[in-house]
Amino acid sequence: MSATGAADSAAIATGDPAAPGAVLPDVPRSGGRLVDEIAFPPRERYAEMVRAYRDAGFELCADLCAVDYLSHPGRALPDGVAAERFEVVVNLVSLSQKRRARIRVQVPEADPSVASVIDVYPGVDAMEREAYDLIGIVFVGHPDLTRILMPEDWEGHPLRKDYGVGRVPVQFKEAPGPR
């Protein structure tokens, strides 16, 4: 048990510190609060983008979640990014550079699917299943895209804004019949 000083672990010492700004330069970016950069790749280049960030030294995928912007009055997006109903948000951390990056992908309502990045970050397994379960984003290439929090036979995706909260009867077990 030693304290600080073991920073030269092989796992952290990957990547090129200068690279993150140079990863896929033609993708719109913006700054943000408490994050070094936010990238808005088109859906087709999302997996490529995540891989490029990983190769640039972002070793840890901290979080992956989806947002349904159906009833949002309008959000600020950089030029060249067309707002769609869904958004998949990936938060990456670089341990070696102490940086955070966020990737926001627009996902259209008609085809709510993006490529799975499970082969880049195996840790997104549960997070992609959660996003599929609660928002209904299909992650193409995920080996086991099943419901994770809701019951297997549940209908609908509860965190969608058009999910009728009050309309769905509460699923209790049947009352025991007379014996």
Add this chain to the structure above:
Amino acid sequence: MEGCVAPVTDDVFVEGTRHAPRVAETSEGAQEMAPRPETDDAELRREVGAVLRMAEGPVVNANDIDIERRDDETMIINMGPQHPSTHGVLRLMLELDGETVLRTKPVIGYLHTGMEKTAEELTYVQGATNVTRMDYLSPLTNELVFSMATEALLDVEVPPRAVWIRMLMSELQRVSSHLMWMATNGMDLGSTSMMIYGFREREMVLTFFEKTTGLRMNHNYIRPGGVAADLPDGWEDDVEVICETVLARSFEYDELLTGQPIFRQRTEGIGNLSAEEALALSATGPILRSTGVPWDLRRTMPYLAYDELDFDIIVGTYGDNFDRYSIRLNEIRESIKMIRQIAARMPPGDYRIQDRKVTPPPRARIDESMEALIHHFKIFTEGFKVPEGEVYVAIESPRGELGCYLVSDGSSKPYRMHIRGPSFVNLQTVPVLLRGGLIADAVAIISSVDPVMGEVDR
């Protein structure tokens, strides 16, 4: 009973004679006894051989078993969700070959209550009450991350005293959460004394929380804009008593567990994880640090005022159960070190921001001032409006990176609130840790990951 303590016939035994037999009259008749060094070899062999004591390890050599096999000889068993050692309602499907675990699939969702959906129906003022119920072993860190995310969107800065009170409470929370972990981990490994001791010490911290916040758990104490109330009179003494007692007792745990051969055999080399695996699986907190990666958000990406404190990051070497145990035990000591520094340097001033649009006016002002009454009414009926935007805030909870992704549409309720629960993500390491190990160690390994199902299922 007379037969138990056999009367010794003193007249036969003569002190000092080497081979003098000592005859005891037992219910089985006369038994010849001799001092231990004089027991002959045949007798010793008979005694030792009669005791069947064998370590569990050599009986099944994990290396002899092919963990890649896919034939019909394996067995799938279900563990949980009502299993007492799974720390809540965790269900595991285990594929076994004999006693060796091959593949594991954690099945979760038994405690899912839709808290992220609930958060969209509550104002920012009410939101802290909701998130505090997620990780029920460290509720204050949940409130902290939600409040920090809200404040980041509001673009307000809380006064220094509020920051330091938050830090004090976070570190006390870490002590109480790790004590709880020590207790349950001890119980899972058969040390029931540790369970009692852990709960006993945790109770001291909870008593202080009750004095400060009014509740033992689910405090709703850290709120957007500061904290709900100032520290009670004499808090320095209470905190010092906690520090002194827990620190002294942490060395008793060393005697009870750290140096104990059975405990070490059951933890050392069990549930190994490499740094590469931990990073790939997005594991954070003590699990990542046990593999030797010095990543602690309090140091590496400081929030609150952690950059002004002097403390060490505890890291392990092998990434096994024992490293995770040592990290948590030593983090208790580091937290106590921090709590003492915080208590010594606690700044005076306001404990919440004096912006009447965010924090309610003091009770006394409501009787005198119409404006105060209006502000009070507006905050508790409608809440305050938060500018449109999105933010991801991460803090170091006792279990790892606790993140809050908050999207606002400009109204007084979050448009979307997502909590990145460290337990939820860390649970993915369980199949890796269990693979190739013995089923007898499964409970110890699950315990060492420290999942809190309230946070996993949310």
